[in-house]
Amino acid sequence: MNKNTGLVAIIAILTLLFLGTGWWGMSQKNEKEAFMEKNAALQNTVDELETLKLDLTKEVERLEANYATLAEENEALQTSVENAQSVARQKAREIANLKKKAAAENNSLRAQIEELLKIKSELESRIQDLEAENEALRSENEQLSTDLASSQAENEALARLNKTIQDELKRLTHATFKASGFRVEVEKRKPKATAKSRQARRILVSFDLVNVPEEFRGVRPVYLVITDDKGTPIRVSNPINAQVDVNGQVMDIQAVSSREENIGENQRLSFRHDLENKLRQGYYRVAVYTDVGLLGASSFRLR
Template sequence: MNSRQGLTVLIVILLLGLAGTAYWAYSTHQKNNTLLSENETLNQQIADLTTLRDELQSDVDSLATAYSQLATENESLRGSAEETEKKLQQTQARLNRIQKQSQSEVNNLRAQIQELLKVKTDLEQSIASLQAENDSLRNLTGQLTADLATARSENEALANLNKTIQEELKKLTRENFKATAFRVEVEKKSTKATAKARRARRIRVSFDLTGVANEFRGVRPLYLVITDDKGTPIKVENPINAKITVNNSPMDIIAVKEQQVNVEENQRMSFTYDLEDKLKRGYYRVAVYTDIGLLGAASFRLQ
């Protein structure tokens, strides 16, 4: 009878111990569920990891139940309750590590997303900048192409103008009565040189007469003629219409200025003409005639 009572007491003690263990396991299970719920909210993108954690928790519950059943059947499993508690603690530790790892992965993903967003923004800005630069370069290329075409056209006009001047010099000048060192300067109001059409106020022409034959010396009229690249005289209020003789043939000219000079064998001569109106951009031709032909000519350009 005493043996039975002792056995009964032992069984009661074991049952109480197992009940305590089961309660502890249940309490732990409840806490783990709370942690799992919080972890799921934090790690929605890591579904596989959450599923694994749930499976581990289920395994823990199954093991706890199995250990409780074995404890009621066998008195020798007193120490098994302690082993169960130990394994439960190990499982809890693993769950804690998984939670920390999940948090770390989420933080890492967030950092990567932030970095990718920054890179995306930088790329978008770079693309916008390149597009603007390319548009600017296209416009510049178009402008350069247009400028090149204009320059070619202007160079062609200048070449034609110079060709005309050279041909006229050959046909209309006399070998022993022509200008050398023929020079044309465009000046501002301050007598400083300029190539700007809007600032041009004065035309200054200078040249040399050397080795003039006796028959051409003496007082003669000199005519200053200014035309555009098409040969059209510039507009003046009182143009000078003159008739000269070239190679025994009469020739009409329209001059902007007439000047009587005493032609000598060798001398430096100059003309100065104040523009009445502003000239447009383009090429112009300046020529100096006498009553018996052309002395010299040159071209200039206004921008």
């Protein structure tokens, strides 16, 4: 009986030990599996951060290259090359300092990635600023080129007009019968001078005839002719067509007004022409003829 009781006790103890050992083994296995899963997750996170860091580094390098290209274009567009180079160098130093600061102050991957993101954002912002500035400079340069071309065209038109006037004065005037003090004024509706085409309402012309030879004195027709820089007469409702005889050669003219004038030895003559139509912007030529040639001419410009 005692032997059976002891045997049962031994079997019970062994069973408990066996169960305890099994439970401990299972517990260790579960802990090991949990640890392995946690370690794998941590490794995946580290790998992802490494990949993100690598991608951001490549993106920053690409942005730096874009920034350098834009900076070169900016330097070419800047009116002050020295100032543009100084700004570009300063921005390059700032970027280098940001990168050094990121490497020196941040040891963890997350901190480095944050710094790279800041650098990326800064580069993108500066690239946008440079693109906007370059676009503004391009527009300004285009406007300057347009203004320069317009100015050159106007100067060429004025030069052609003045040459035409001088050639005609030499060819069509008599050495002893020509105007002096030739003056042209453009007025607004009120008697006030203007150079604006939309305000021009009348043209005033005045000149002197002095020491007129006897052969040219007496009653003669006097014609006022107004043309644009291409020689086209301005529009009037009743143009006056006439012929001028210069040294035996007849020339046709179209005048805006005319009158008979008793020419003496010395006098000052004047014309007033009220415009029927508004004149466009540009250069215009005013000339005064008699039946024997050109007395004088001048030009004016309307803006």
